[in-house]
Amino acid sequence: MESIKKYLGIAASIAASAMLARTIVNEYLPNELRIIVHSAFNKLFGRFSTNQTIVIQKTEGLTSNKLYEASSTYLCNRISPNMRRFRVSKNENKNSITFSLVDREELIDAFQGVEYKWQLISKQKNERMNRDGDFSLASEDGWYELTFHKKYKDVTLDSYLPHILEKAKEIKAANRRLKLYMNEHEYCWSQIDLQHPATFETLAMEADLKKTILEDLTRFIERKEYYKKIGKAWKRGYLLFGPPGTGKSTFVSAMANYLRFDIYDLNLKEVRKNSVLKRLLVGMKNKSMLVIEDIDCSIDFKNREKDKKNQSNQSHHDEISLSGLLNFIDGLWSTSGEERIIVFTTNYKEKLDPALLRPGRMDMHIYMGYCGPNSFRVLVSNYHAIDEHPMFEEIEGLLKEVEATPAEVAEQLLRSDNVDVALEGLMQLLQEKRNDGQGNKGNGKDDKDEKLVVVKKKEEEGLESSAEDHETEVVIGAVNC
Ligand SMILES: Nc1ncnc2c1ncn2[C@@H]1O[C@H](COP(=O)(O)OP(=O)(O)OP(=O)(O)O)[C@@H](O)[C@H]1O
Numbered sequence: 001m002e003s004i005k006k007y008l009g010i011a012a013s014i015a016a017s018a019m020l021a022r023t024i025v026n027e028y029l030p031n032e033l034r035i036i037v038h039s040a041f042n043k044l045f046g047r048f049s050t051n052q053t054i055v056i057q058k059t060e061g062l063t064s065n066k067l068y069e070a071s072s073t074y075l076c077n078r079i080s081p082n083m084r085r086f087r088v089s090k091n092e093n094k095n096s097i098t099f100s101l102v103d104r105e106e107l108i109d110a111f112q113g114v115e116y117k118w119q120l121i122s123k124q125k126n127e128r129m130n131r132d133g134d135f136s137l138a139s140e141d142g143w144y145e146l147t148f149h150k151k152y153k154d155v156t157l158d159s160y161l162p163h164i165l166e167k168a169k170e171i172k173a174a175n176r177r178l179k180l181y182m183n184e185h186e187y188c189w190s191q192i193d194l195q196h197p198a199t200f201e202t203l204a205m206e207a208d209l210k211k212t213i214l215e216d217l218t219r220f221i222e223r224k225e226y227y228k229k230i231g232k233a234w235k236r237g238y239l240l241f242g243p244p245g246t247g248k249s250t251f252v253s254a255m256a257n258y259l260r261f262d263i264y265d266l267n268l269k270e271v272r273k274n275s276v277l278k279r280l281l282v283g284m285k286n287k288s289m290l291v292i293e294d295i296d297c298s299i300d301f302k303n304r305e306k307d308k309k310n311q312s313n314q315s316h317h318d319e320i321s322l323s324g325l326l327n328f329i330d331g332l333w334s335t336s337g338e339e340r341i342i343v344f345t346t347n348y349k350e351k352l353d354p355a356l357l358r359p360g361r362m363d364m365h366i367y368m369g370y371c372g373p374n375s376f377r378v379l380v381s382n383y384h385a386i387d388e389h390p391m392f393e394e395i396e397g398l399l400k401e402v403e404a405t406p407a408e409v410a411e412q413l414l415r416s417d418n419v420d421v422a423l424e425g426l427m428q429l430l431q432e433k434r435n436d437g438q439g440n441k442g443n444g445k446d447d448k449d450e451k452l453v454v455v456k457k458k459e460e461e462g463l464e465s466s467a468e469d470h471e472t473e474v475v476i477g478a479v480n481c
Pocket residue numbers: 202203204205242243244245246247248249250251346347368405406407408410
């Protein structure tokens with residue numbers, strides 16, 4: 001018993017001395033010397049340790065180490081408020097603040113029940129003294145040390161590190177700035193940052209329809225393997241139709257912000273040849289939306305007979321045509337890219353060629369309608385942050401009677417910061433519309449208002465062989481709140 005006590009006493013004093021030595025090394029030794037002493041410590045005690053440490057170096061030779069970059073991105077989201085010290089910074093090009101580890105501070109992470117300890121070891125390099133006697137630090141080098149129990153080496157290499165790479169990719173995709181591409185100079189896309197703030201929360205639309213659309217988009221994004229299995233290009237088409245000012249373009253931006261997809265806004269009037277169209281479409285990146293606004297006015301798409309004649313006439317055979325567009329959408333382009341959304345907008349669905357509307361091409365037909373009570377509530381909450389007001393009942397009654405677009409309603413709401421004044425103006429506009437007898441609902445012109453109908457569901461054409469295929473053509477003739 002005495003001897004056990006003696007050994008424990010010795011062990012405790014060795015541990016205490018080791019801790020004291022480690023503190024002295026960390027606090028007082030210069031960087032270079034500290035690294036040498038650390039590696040000697042690790043060699044000595046590593047023999048008895050049950051832990052294993054992976055070193056992830058910032059640079060490998062002259063090139064940067066992708067795993068180091070991914071670890072930094074991943075760890076930035078794992079910084080916990082319990083940590084004693086961490087670093088924050090804001091880059092000019094980013095909207096938000098980024099977090100990162102500070103030298104030697106420990107971060108504990110868990111994955112599949114395994115505990116991981118992360119530590120950043122940084123090393124200043126290229127220290128130079130300038131004329132004033134100050135040091136200028138050209139850059140910072142270093143590495144991460146990732147420590148875990150030896151028995152989890154396989155899990156770490158086979159699952160944890162790939163998980164970090166995957167997560168870092170997702171974080172980067174979520175943080176990147178979206179782009180809006182336009183084909184102003186016939187042959188190529190020019191790009192700007194897409195900064196439209198529209199979201200599905202601020203989009204005035206009947207709640208059930210919004211839910212249906214969001215579910216459809218989410219289902220599409222999650223079905224990569226399914227599309228592969230059935231041998232179908234991973235793309236989906238949406239046709240947005242409805243009067244001017246009902247939010248079709250706003251919807252497109254909300255969709256891009258929700259999916260984190262870039263928008264390719266194709267102006268067909270700039271494209272005169274099928275070959276140019278083909279080049280533009282092939283030049284699109286994955287995770288993107290092809291948008292053709294006002295498809296009915298873009299080009300003479302109505303007359304496919306004329307199309308056929310042009311094709312037989314040599315001098316016209318490369319002229320842009322409906323069949324050219326449809327061929328690319330169906331075939332060549334779809335096989336060369338993934339995660340594509342195609343959106344056509346129009347004020348006049350009835351003017352479109354049936355070939356554009358057939359299932360499999362435009363999978364979902366969405367009617368953007370006049371403003372009803374639900375849309376009004378969304379708009380008034382967007383612009384004045386209120387849920388209730390004594391004037392609501394009367395306004396909602398009027399909205400059921402007359403046709404006012406969300407754009408008209410939004411414009412009135414924006415006219416004053418004083419909600420009473422804004423609502424008064426809106427009420428006047430709606431009363432004038434009613435008294436003029438213009439745009440009255442229920443006059444038979446537009447029987448889609450005030451109802452949400454999922455007209456039919458059926459398997460997509462050309463997929464009869466796949467019994468499991470439940471892709472649906474959902475025609476939503478609907479909407480006004
Ligand atoms: N459903 C809506 N939700 C929120 N805001 C809307 C909605 N509809 C219209 N607005 C407002 O009206 C403006 C015009 O809407 P938008 O350009 O999206 O209409 P549109 O249907 O694309 O019209 P057009 O057919 O003329 O292209 C938008 O900037 C937005 O402020």
